[in-house]
Amino acid sequence: MLRRSESGLAGRWHADCVTRRMSAPLPFPEDRGGPAQPLLRLNGLKKHFPIRGGMFGATVATVRAVDGVSFAVRKGETLGIVGESGCGKSTTARLLMRLMDPDAGEMVFDGEGVGQDSQTGGIALKDYRRQVQMVFQDSYASLNPRLPIEDSIAFAPKVHGVSGPEARQRARELLAAVGLSPAQFARRYPHELSGGQRQRVNIARALALQPRLVLLDEPVSALDKSVEAQVLNLLMDLKEKFGLTYVFISHDLNVVQYISDRVLVMYLGQVAEQGPVDAIYDRPAHPYTQALLASRPSMDPTKRRTEPPLTGDPPNPINPPSGCRFRTRCPYAEAVCAERAPVAADLGAGHEAACHMALPGSGHSKAGRLAA
Amino acid sequence: MSEILERPVVTTAAASPLITMRDVHVRFVTRDRTVHAVNGVDLDLAAGEVLCILGESGSGKSVTMRALMKLLPRTAKVSGRIEVAGRDVTAMSEGELQDFRGSDVAMIFQEPMTALDPVFTIGRQIAETVQRHEGLSRAAAMARALELLELVQIPSARRRLEAYPHELSGGLRQRAMIAVALACKPKLLLADEPTTALDATVQIQVLLLLRKLQEQLGMGVVFVTHDLGVAGEIADRVAVMYAGRVVEEGPVGALMTGPLHPYPRGLLGATVHGGMRGQRLTTIPGAPPSLETVPVGCPFAPRCTEAEEVCTVGEIAPRRPVPGRMARCVHVPAE
Numbered sequence: 001m002l003r004r005s006e007s008g009l010a011g012r013w014h015a016d017c018v019t020r021r022m023s024a025p026l027p028f029p030e031d032r033g034g035p036a037q038p039l040l041r042l043n044g045l046k047k048h049f050p051i052r053g054g055m056f057g058a059t060v061a062t063v064r065a066v067d068g069v070s071f072a073v074r075k076g077e078t079l080g081i082v083g084e085s086g087c088g089k090s091t092t093a094r095l096l097m098r099l100m101d102p103d104a105g106e107m108v109f110d111g112e113g114v115g116q117d118s119q120t121g122g123i124a125l126k127d128y129r130r131q132v133q134m135v136f137q138d139s140y141a142s143l144n145p146r147l148p149i150e151d152s153i154a155f156a157p158k159v160h161g162v163s164g165p166e167a168r169q170r171a172r173e174l175l176a177a178v179g180l181s182p183a184q185f186a187r188r189y190p191h192e193l194s195g196g197q198r199q200r201v202n203i204a205r206a207l208a209l210q211p212r213l214v215l216l217d218e219p220v221s222a223l224d225k226s227v228e229a230q231v232l233n234l235l236m237d238l239k240e241k242f243g244l245t246y247v248f249i250s251h252d253l254n255v256v257q258y259i260s261d262r263v264l265v266m267y268l269g270q271v272a273e274q275g276p277v278d279a280i281y282d283r284p285a286h287p288y289t290q291a292l293l294a295s296r297p298s299m300d301p302t303k304r305r306t307e308p309p310l311t312g313d314p315p316n317p318i319n320p321p322s323g324c325r326f327r328t329r330c331p332y333a334e335a336v337c338a339e340r341a342p343v344a345a346d347l348g349a350g351h352e353a354a355c356h357m358a359l360p361g362s363g364h365s366k367a368g369r370l371a372a
Numbered sequence: 373m374s375e376i377l378e379r380p381v382v383t384t385a386a387a388s389p390l391i392t393m394r395d396v397h398v399r400f401v402t403r404d405r406t407v408h409a410v411n412g413v414d415l416d417l418a419a420g421e422v423l424c425i426l427g428e429s430g431s432g433k434s435v436t437m438r439a440l441m442k443l444l445p446r447t448a449k450v451s452g453r454i455e456v457a458g459r460d461v462t463a464m465s466e467g468e469l470q471d472f473r474g475s476d477v478a479m480i481f482q483e484p485m486t487a488l489d490p491v492f493t494i495g496r497q498i499a500e501t502v503q504r505h506e507g508l509s510r511a512a513a514m515a516r517a518l519e520l521l522e523l524v525q526i527p528s529a530r531r532r533l534e535a536y537p538h539e540l541s542g543g544l545r546q547r548a549m550i551a552v553a554l555a556c557k558p559k560l561l562l563a564d565e566p567t568t569a570l571d572a573t574v575q576i577q578v579l580l581l582l583r584k585l586q587e588q589l590g591m592g593v594v595f596v597t598h599d600l601g602v603a604g605e606i607a608d609r610v611a612v613m614y615a616g617r618v619v620e621e622g623p624v625g626a627l628m629t630g631p632l633h634p635y636p637r638g639l640l641g642a643t644v645h646g647g648m649r650g651q652r653l654t655t656i657p658g659a660p661p662s663l664e665t666v667p668v669g670c671p672f673a674p675r676c677t678e679a680e681e682v683c684t685v686g687e688i689a690p691r692r693p694v695p696g697r698m699a700r701c702v703h704v705p706a707e
Contacts, residue, residue: 295572
């Protein structure tokens, strides 16, 4: 693939933007619960997809894409979500964005129930989505090919009642903020940009509504390494500049370690482990997290491994194993693992692992050894 | 399973290298434009060696590899010398190529689902290759297919012979494709990002399997990747490509710890790894050049922080400061 030269470095702001505050055509959403209240809290979120078959379209099986996921996103942090394909990370993202409705569970955004009406202390979806925006992996598919990028960015503010000229003015400021010169790029179409530039446009569009939470679903996976670093630097800068909170979904463990404050490890639709980034990477408690970290290829040819940490592929989420879902690949699995699903064991400082070995008195022969 | 391993595959061909590429150029010519994808590549591979071609998208790594098997479309104009196992690939006829592909050289791809035929069983697809190249009976070919599935460590291999590609998981499909490629014990295996689409825990399994098979069968392997970690895990030697040229080449350990050329140095600096939290990532400014014209001088010069006047005029000759290492950069001492 050929690409045009990319203008400017990540983080090299348009001089205008650094010196004066950007115009704010929309009122900035105000903080309600104070810094201690999580920005977003999920409780027991579930999403099952029926598989229909047979003559009358009866449900023959169910994909348990997200099966009882609970976590909180704190204000101002970056929460990384890692896992392999089929673990439910993208479904979680779509649920967070309410691009689909959960089958069960509740979502609370800064103290307000998402999707409930305001009389019962809730927040309407339109207001919620203004404050929560998303950046997708495929930078080309997520832009309208028939709109100049400036109009794509100005689209959502117009829906929310900002006048056309004002929205376009703001779009140009945002283009500058993501390192694309408005004079050069504003009227271009998505196909005239390189992958890295398009991803910058997607980021600018996500920021157009002045959101508080930005969901990044594999935002750098399709980019080359040198461009990936530019976009990661940009994301760090924007977070500070606009006071954002990120949920960063990726399969790349190194990138997640770099950007996250806390990390959530998912396996087959459930949370295997979550905690502060250093705890997860230095003291992983769940055998799956340990294997995932050990599977990273080493850049040092003298430290090549000889045996893979895990054998086999992740099982199909249609018929997940009973009890602990990881037990079919786990080297420490015992009878108790097949009988009961482990509950999350608290390992201190917000570090939790859903493993019988982490839980004292669970019946596993190694139970409780991991607890602090 | 043992039978396939016992047959001597490499006949002490140390004298004749497996691959010799000299000054290879590939241009894609269409009515609208010409793209200079590969601009003067020299590569050598000894029998039983693993070479990683490392580069970003558009660097010409896949085109270089496809040229080795003459798998490029008609719009591609190839020049230069390409020899594989002592035979001139550029001069081969269509019939000769059909004998050559699959028996001497085999290839595995990134996407097993599109590389395998969805309407035939795995066993049938392996047997077909064996029947075509070795003239075995159908029963004997199926027996070989079973051996191969066991060789690539597919569990319950006998049952999997009858499976269609869509019935297998991603990791098993990739193993099945490797089995097809190894069916006739090729001297050279070409691998085009075969682990990129796989999950982390499966990727390491396939990498380790490929390394083991390469050692057992004594194949030469050209492995194309954009992932430095994958190269570190499997390569003996690494060739870094940029804008259709090999800018640096050397043993994997030396290249990963002390790259000579500013481009691999930048690439290593831009690659996120543990312990970089909180630091600002070093980036390579700009983007690779358009290949509609052949870059003059060093193609990396416009993005290079050490570029000087001399970098933008004339061809930068390869420099070899120590035996076995090469870099095309004026700042590298010529020896």
